[in-house]
Amino acid sequence: MKNKIRGMRIIVSDTYEEMSKKAATIVAAQVNLKPNSILGLATGGTPVGMYKELVKMYNDDEVDFEDVKSFNLDEYYPIDKTNNQSYYYYMNDNLFKHINMKEDNINIPNGHAEDIEKECYEYDKNIYNSGGIDLQVLGIGTNGHIGFNEPDLTFESGTHKVKLDDETIKANSRFFDSIEEVPKEAISMGMKTIMQSRKILLLANGEAKAKIIEKMLFGEISPNVPASILQLHPHVIVILDKEAAKYIEDKVN
Ligand code: PGA
Numbered sequence: 297m298k299n300k301i302r303g304m305r306i307i308v309s310d311t312y313e314e315m316s317k318k319a320a321t322i323v324a325a326q327v328n329l330k331p332n333s334i335l336g337l338a339t340g341g342t343p344v345g346m347y348k349e350l351v352k353m354y355n356d357d358e359v360d361f362e363d364v365k366s367f368n369l370d371e372y373y374p375i376d377k378t379n380n381q382s383y384y385y386y387m388n389d390n391l392f393k394h395i396n397m398k399e400d401n402i403n404i405p406n407g408h409a410e411d412i413e414k415e416c417y418e419y420d421k422n423i424y425n426s427g428g429i430d431l432q433v434l435g436i437g438t439n440g441h442i443g444f445n446e447p448d449l450t451f452e453s454g455t456h457k458v459k460l461d462d463e464t465i466k467a468n469s470r471f472f473d474s475i476e477e478v479p480k481e482a483i484s485m486g487m488k489t490i491m492q493s494r495k496i497l498l499l500a501n502g503e504a505k506a507k508i509i510e511k512m513l514f515g516e517i518s519p520n521v522p523a524s525i526l527q528l529h530p531h532v533i534v535i536l537d538k539e540a541a542k543y544i545e546d547k548v549n
Pocket residue numbers: 339340341342343435436437438441442443
């Protein structure tokens with residue numbers, strides 16, 4: 297089933313594996329069409345399957361990352377790169393160590409920057425000077441966050457330090473030994489940078505995401521559901537599995 301809501305193309309896959317394959321195909325197509333693409337990358341449980349597929353495609357010579365540059369959406373703060381829960385570690389483990397991206401072309405906010413304001417400013421400047429993001433991959437939190445842009449009274453525009461929501465800390469505690477170990481803050485790309493990406497690919501799987509997907513697509517556009525702003529972006533592809541599409545299937549059929 298495929299359909300379009302405003303600028304958003306909605307694709308519902310039968311399984312997580314199918315969702316991941318479709319997402320990887322879109323990322324690979326972007327890189328094949330523009331070998332020096334600027335990719336915006338996401339972490340979390342959702343894109344693990346997509347990265348696995350991309351590594352497979354790379355090993356099968358179906359895609360080459362030599363000239364690709366990437367900017368990750370976020371990183372916990374404070375966290376050390378060597379911590380196996382850092383997004384630096386995650387990206388290396390799931391993607392970078394398996395492919396041929398140049399180290400200099402990989403950008404992830406520094407989770408132990410001393411001067412946060414400078415780190416955020418430089419991160420945005422670097423994205424801008426690179427020509428902006430061609431394809432931004434996003435997951436979505438059960439509270440509607442994208443990156444770590446948590447529900448708020450306003451949309452935060454540039455890269456900034458955020459205080460993580462209790463809901464996010466709880467959701468992410470599944471990756472840590474205990475909830476106390478989840479960092480309380482993070483550095484996140486802002487909404488303006490995300491919205492300035494030329495194309496956006498948002499993935500969601502599992503029933504826990506079904507309600508927020510309905511709100512994102514059909515609810516009011518509000519900083520209280522940060523992902524709802526994507527309704528205003530002209531080029532968004534949303535790939536869901538059946539469970540995440542539970543409340544919208546009849547609306548997009
Ligand atoms: P998840 O996180 O992929 O682990 O569900 C998504 C997000 O918080 O953006």
